[in-house]
Amino acid sequence: MSKRLESKYKINRRLGVNLWGRAKSPVNRREYGPGQHGQRRKGKPSDYSIQLMAKQKLKGYYGNISEKQFRRYYQEAVRRKGDTSENLINLLERRLDAVIYRMKFAITPFAARQFISHGHILVNGRKVNIPSFLVRDGDVIEVREKSKQLAIVLDSTQTGERDVPEYMDVDHRQMKGTFVRGPKFADVPYPVQMEPNLVVEYYSR
Structure with missing residues (x-):
C-alpha cells in the first residue's frame, strides 16, 4: 500500500x-488539521x-x-x-486515473490509480497500466473481462456519492465508457x- x-x-x-x-x-x-498543532488559531x-x-x-x-x-x-x-x-x-481530467474515478469504476482516485497499475483497464482494446496516461476525445475505456466481477468495482459503480459527468458516456452493465470530450472547468463536479x-x-x- x-x-x-x-x-x-x-x-x-x-x-x-x-x-x-x-x-x-x-x-x-474534526475540521482542524492533524497533529498537536492542528488546533492553533490562524491569522489572516x-x-x-x-x-x-x-x-x-x-x-x-x-x-x-x-x-x-x-x-x-x-x-x-x-x-x-x-x-x-x-x-x-x-x-x-484526461488522466486515466481521473477518468476511471469519474466513470465510477473506482471509489477514490487512489483506488483508481492502483486499479490501473494492476492491469485491469483497457483503452481502445489495449491494456494500459499507466495512471497518468492522457485520454483523448472518443477513447473507449473498459474494465478487463476477468476483472468485471471484482467486488471493489461492483461496489463503486453502485455508490450514490457522485454521478458520472456529462462529458463521459458510461454503461455500468458492460463496464465500459467513452470519454466524449474534454471538459470546461464549469463542467467538472x-x-x-x-x-x-x-x-x-x-x-x-
Whole structure:
C-alpha cells in the first residue's frame, strides 16, 4: 500500500475540506488539521498562502500528484492556446486515473490509480497500466473481462456519492465508457470549491 493511499484522509484534515465529498472523511467530525498543532488559531492568510492552498487542493484531489508532475501539467497548459486555468483542468481530467474515478469504476482516485497499475483497464482494446496516461476525445475505456466481477468495482459503480459527468458516456452493465470530450472547468463536479486561476497565479509569480 502506498504512503499516499494510507494518508489520503490526512490530506483532507490538513486542507480543512472534504476533498472528495466522502461520508467517511474525518473533516466531517474534526475540521482542524492533524497533529498537536492542528488546533492553533490562524491569522489572516497572505495572498501566497491562499494561492498555495488552491494548488494543494487541486493537486490533492487528483490523488496527490507529485509536485514535479503537477508543474509539468501547468507548463503544458501555458503552452496550449486559450485560458491557462481551463487548459490545466482539461489536462487533469484526461488522466486515466481521473477518468476511471469519474466513470465510477473506482471509489477514490487512489483506488483508481492502483486499479490501473494492476492491469485491469483497457483503452481502445489495449491494456494500459499507466495512471497518468492522457485520454483523448472518443477513447473507449473498459474494465478487463476477468476483472468485471471484482467486488471493489461492483461496489463503486453502485455508490450514490457522485454521478458520472456529462462529458463521459458510461454503461455500468458492460463496464465500459467513452470519454466524449474534454471538459470546461464549469463542467467538472468538484465537491469543494476549486480555484485553478489561483494555481496559475501561484506558478506565474
